[in-house]
Amino acid sequence: MARARARSESLGDPEDASGGAPKRRPEGPGGGRPERRVPGAAECALAFGLIWVWDYLAHNPFCGQMFRCGCVFAWDWDRGWRDCNVHDPTAPHCPWCACADFLGGRACYLSSRKTFLACACLAWLGAAATGANFAARLRAAVAAWLAYGLAAGLFFFVVLAPDYPYFFAYARPWATS
Secondary structure, three states: OHHHHHHHHHOOOOEOOOOOOEOOOOOOOOOOOOOOOOOOHHHHHHHHHHHHHHHHHHHHHHHHHHHOOOOOOOOOHHHHOOOOHHHOOOOOOOOOOOHHHOHHHOOHHHHOHHHHHHHHHHHHHHHHHOOOOHHHHHHHHHHHHHHHHHHHHHHHHHHHOOOOOEEOOEEOHHHOO
């Protein structure tokens, strides 16, 4: 409490007479915005761990929903794509799971967990740079994960696999007949 009061006084923010709430910082270089700080190593490690868990839980079900291929959640990641149509020689192959078939295998970088994690971690750090709180940073990371997944999935569907029939609720007209 004493430390906060000393800091407030050093900023020239005396408590007002209407209840003791400190006033906002004066306008200027800080502009009354929250102070920015760089997250520490422990916070970055925690963030990466939470993002990794999110990706572990959501990656296969996201693929299954996006391409209706049969991928589901399973504690063992390999078991999650056991029923994917990529294993059925007579069915159209999920472009996400058959990424090795596109661009000489380089398309796998687009659907790689590492790429998803990097995108989400960059969003986390970007939110941290704006002074956002922990929950807002986590929301930014998940939103970036989803946005990247949608963009990459749409790229697979439209550009790399124009013969694949499904993308979320959309089915190519020839696929419904």
